[in-house]
């Protein structure tokens with residue numbers, strides 16, 4: 001059994017229709033798993049379901065063998081699950097350092113050490129530590145978002161489009177950072193529009209279509225699968 | 236000499252009064268802004284909460300006076316403020332539990348919460364009128380003046396006097412202390428930062444493990460403290476009349492919006508912007524121009540842009556102008 005797992009999740013928003021149906025996703029520690037698929041496929045929704053931001057009609061969410069389906073999002077965060085949402089993923093009115101501090105709100109010990117670790121990972125953040133995050137560039141903001149999520153030293157990191165809106169060079173940089181995080185034995189689950197690049201750094205991947213698992217396999221397999229290539233990777 | 240006289244005139248009738256009135260408005264505007272930023276609705280009970288807190292401060296003041304306790308040259312009310320604050324805190328927390336929390340958990344839209352706060356405004360007004368009545372009360376004791384007009388004239392040999400009331404100095408000092416503590420709290424402590432984070436991005440705050448219940452509670456506590464202190468300072472400086480407090484809501488909201496609602500520091504500055512505008516526009520400048528213009532050009536009229544009866548029109552106009560041309564306020568804030 002995998003470390004962090006969503007099993008046959010079915011559900012939607014409030015009283016609306018089901019957005020995901022019988023969707024299963026899992027990730028192990030030290031592994032990067034990508035979810036790709038067309039816009040509106042329910043990728044973000046699947047992630048939100050795993051964090052408890054969505055009421056499931058059926059299915060369950062398991063971490064380290066424990067069923068956490070009944071826990072609310074805050075309690076799941078306490079289990080070591082960190083989430084970087086697709087939009088509004090930083091505190092735009094707070095400084096870089098304050099964003100990091102807020103990420104570790106649940107930790108009591110000296111934060112400066114963890115903050116310094118984050119600065120080592122993202123040197124640019126150290127340079128800009130007193131700047132208001134709303135005034136940073138898109139790529140720098142994504143680094144803040146990642147840094148904030150890492151502050152609780154999560155065992156699971158869920159990233160919803162971490163490279164949205166950044167240039168190809170910055171995208172490569174961000175992927176490098178994500179690979180570094182992976183080396184610290186974190187389970188990383190991410191949704192990506194830059195499907196080719198994402199799959200090439202992923203151990204495994206899922207293709208989600210209209211809320212259902214369509215294909216899955218290792219990163220290489222999906223990259224080489226002609227059906228996936230023609231429909232989802234732009235040929 | 237005439238020039239110095241004209242300056243003293245402006246200091247006496249505009250600068251000093253506007254500074255203390257501005258401080259009183261600022262304290263109100265800060266908590267309106269804070270509630271808007273964190274609870275996300277326009278808190279129309281603001282003026283009457285100030286009158287509620289002031290009322291209890293007055294009751295404690297009377298009680299202390301009956302026991303023969305006083306602060307000498309300082310007003311006894313200063314001693315009574317902490318007690319007024321405690322009761323006001325209990326009142327807002329009870330109100331939150333009984334009324335607002337219901338709409339919050341239902342995720343009612345902000346307009347509905349604002350309407351609910353109009354309801355609690357009427358309730359608060361009724362409580363104040365039942366307990367202390369609608370009349371004008373003075374509860375100031377101690378030394379009234381720090382500088383009297385004729386003392387100043389004797390000292391300087393000028394025609395114009397400068398009066399500084401002790402309530403004006405107390406207002407300024409208390410405001411500086413309270414506001415410094417508040418901004419230290421919001422900017423430097425973990426809890427304060429978590430409140431700003433919650434106001435900035437509620438969803439992400441929840442994902443970071445920030446406890447919304449605590450944030451909401453502290454917001455109310457700060458509101459109660461600022462309302463009681465601001466209200467009491469206003470009452471000491473002028474007088475306590477519940478209806479006036481209700482009226483003050485307009486300049487307080489104007490200050491909060493000018494400052495960029497949701498931005499407490501903007502609201503603080505906004506208080507002074509509104510106070511100075513109100514007084515500058517309703518002041519009769521006749522005497523001022525008599526001093527600075529040659530005799531041949533002496534003005535006939537009062538040279539008053541607007542009569543003091545219309546001082547609320549000033550706040551209202553500023554409010555409208557800001558909302559039309561710069562809805563996010565002069566200082567940055569949320570756009571309403």
Ligand SMILES: Nc1ncnc2c1ncn2[C@@H]1O[C@H](COP(=O)(O)OP(=O)(O)OP(=O)(O)O)[C@@H](O)[C@H]1O
Nearest residue numbers: 013016019037038039040041042043044045046086
């Ligand atoms: N908060 C919400 N309330 C109601 N419906 C929503 C909500 N968020 C998303 N949806 C709906 O759920 C469906 C799936 O959305 P989702 O955000 O999961 O797609 P996605 O795969 O992440 O797409 P994208 O690649 O564009 O981010 C969409 O049809 C969307 O309209």
Ligand SMILES: [Mg+2]
Nearest residue numbers: 043044086160
């Ligand atoms: Mg999405």
